[in-house]
Amino acid sequence: MEKLSGGEIVVRALRDAGIQFIWGYPGGAALHIYDALFRQEAVHHLLVRHEQAAVHAADGFSRATGMVGTALVTSGPGATNAITGIATAYMDSIPLVVISGQVPLHKIGQDAFQETDMIGVSRPIVKHSFLVTRTEDIAAAIAKAYYIASTGRPGPVVVDIPKDITDPSYKIPYAWPGVINMRSYQPAEKGHRGQIKRAVQKLVEARQPIIYSGGGVIIDNASDHLTKLVRELNYPITSTLMGLGAFPGTDPLFLGMLGMHGTYEANAAMHEADVILAVGARFDDRVTNELEKFCPEATIIHVDIDPTSVSKNIDAHIPIVGSCSTVLREMLSLLKKSNRDNNCDTSSWWEKINQWRDRYGIYTAPRHAASSEHLIKPQDVIRVLYDVTNGDAFVTSDVGQHQMFAAQYYLFDKPRQWINSGGLGTMGFGLPAAMGVQLAFPEADVACVTGEGSIQMCIQELSTCTQHRLPIKIINLNNSALGMVRQWQDMNYSGRHAESLYENSLPDFVALAEAYGHVGMRVQQINDLGPMMEKCFSLKDSVVFMDIVVDPEEHVYPMQVPGGAMRDLWLNKNEKS
Amino acid sequence: MRRIISVLMENESGALSRVVGLFSQRGYNIDTLTVAPTDDESLSRLTLTTTGDSRMAEQIVKQLHKLIDTLKVNDLTQGSFVERELMLIKIAAFNSDSRAEIMRCIEIFRGNIVDVTAATFTLQLLGDSDKLDAFLGAVRHIGSIEVVRSGVLGIARGDKFLRQ
Secondary structure, eight states: OOEEEHHHHHHHHHHHTTOOEEEEOOOGGGHHHHHHHHTOSSSEEEEOSSHHHHHHHHHHHHHHHSSOEEEEEOSTHHHHHHHHHHHHHHHTTOOEEEEEEEOOGGGTTTTOTTOOOHHHHHGGGOSEEEEOOSGGGHHHHHHHHHHHHHSSSOOEEEEEEEGGGGOTTOEEEOOOOOSOOOTTOOOOOSOOHHHHHHHHHHHHHOSSEEEEEOHHHHHTTOHHHHHHHHHHHTOOEEEOGGGTTSSOTTSTTEEEEOSTTOOHHHHHHHHHOSEEEEESOOOOHHHHSSGGGSOTTOEEEEEESOGGGTTSSSOOSEEEESOHHHHHHHHHHHHHHSOGGGOOOOHHHHHHHHHHHHHHOTTTSOOSOOOBTTBBOHHHHHHHHHHHTTTOSEEEEOSSHHHHHHHHHSOOOSTTSEEOOOSSOOTTOHHHHHHHHHHHOTTSOEEEEEETTGGGGSGGGHHHHHHHTOOOEEEEEEOSBOHHHHHHHHHHSTTOOTTOBOTTOOOOHHHHHHHTTOEEEEEOSHHHHHHHHHHHHHOTTSOEEEEEEBOTTOOOOSEEOTTSOTTOEEOSSSOBO | OEEEEEEEEEOOTTHHHHHHHHHHHHTOOOSEEEEEEOSSTTEEEEEEEEEOOHHHHHHHHHHHHHSTTEEEEEEGGGSOEEEEEEEEEEEEOOSHHHHHHHHHHHHHTTOEEEEEOSSEEEEEEEEOHHHHHHHHHHHTTTSOEEEEEEEEEEEESTTOOOOO
């Protein structure tokens, strides 16, 4: 049997786990592993400029492909820099393996140079973690890490590896563990048959039904099943921020996003529904608004692979613990077999919904002021982006107004097309995530919709794009302010803009992009927007930074009224529903 | 309501910290916690007591079960069960009156005296938590005391097993 050192085992195990790309940043405790990486060709390493970006890039890669993302960092500051990325993946249930170097075993606990208790620091934000203490255990730990990260409700797994067990002078026989069987970890797959039957019965008897789908559908590759089921039922469907694209955004059955910045029709339909089928969603506070006022008439069917998500915030009448794909598939087959003569007529429900759409919907008529020659509305930027990319681009985003505008106005028809930090709300996510997406799909259009606040949180990665030739397109909605903070200050703090304005301190983004070797464009007039956007996406091999000056006064609407029910919304600056 | 929750988990480093971390992270209280390896040394049995309504208890059980190292979780308070807690008490006893009273009390509560000096008694008492509280109430006036309690151990009555 071939003998390998600990460092070589790490790299070989990555290869045997099917990993082709890893993102990372070297440092003392990880150097044996980096040397082993250097001496092989199966696993390609991409050097970033900050460890947070390594994890976000691995995360973006995972979100776009469904595969497990991998990052490699050193101990101490390398590990702590990775923390925000790990927490981001944890909140959105993204499968990642993060390998961190650690100080040698005999120095653990000695406050050694670049020592951090990575297992302790990361504990609340990982699905699981391993501190490997013997060279003999490395392969098994890595195999288990990939297994745990990718099964059940996915999530990030940390493998912390002390430097001495990767020492090149100590070699042992290597064997890849292959199939993993853990007595303490057996995630549920199939939902309870009887519960699924009850759920289908409830669904066909509903008069005012709605499907509320979330990120779990995308994670479980259950979009086809969802789409077939919803079309078979001919029921309205809404989606969380994380679930956009699981059901085609341009389909007439789709009511748009629900929740804090969801459409009126989606939120009103939820509020008045008699049956809600929640699938792969977790009744997050950004969806429900005030729990006591949540959907008073609804019988709730909740499908989720994680039992802790069921009846955590809202009691489920029919809980079904199982993977979205298996449960939806079973629902569809039961539905086709069922006698649907007793199926209730939902035409008056649709009539109601269509009235809401006509009255307040953002897709039936523009509900915001139009752009004028010198004042571009951010919503129009997203519309133009949609048109220029034929609705077919991968769109990553950061966090704030631009994120909500992208979610509202770019109608995602496919799963994994929309990539954003929903749960943690991490500014700085968009650019490195876009790198991960572009790496996975070199020929695809990848747009990072961002703001001048968020982009500066990981802007150093423009250099990474240069080194690895990742021609992403940055759509910077520049309103010279932290737009969402400013909006809240307008609405709740009498317009006192505490520390949310940049006051002429912003860099020249065009020059900055050029300094990194990229193309920069500044757009200030509405008539230039279309042609410049066309040009941007025609430059296939270049990173293009489009700095687009947008109306600083614009707010994101609709917006739920705090403490209200789902349907209580601000529709614009002066009007409530 | 008071809950007694039993957990069977892998006897591995870091497993206990994940349980404790879960409680602080999610805002649950731990009133008592005991943990030791079982007859199978690769497994640990953990018993913890907490207070909460049924929704919180359900969440706690689910969250504990979600930990990768956890094999089985059982809320004992859902059924009938036996609970025991061990208490060691050192109590100042200088004169014959107080020594006599302590000996009477420990007999009534069916405990033992496990160590004696000229000025102290060390007592051992086993029972459910209420009994231990009652004993402390009965002897506290006698003199200054030091108390060590094990935390609650619990097991289901009848033929239910919490095993691998």
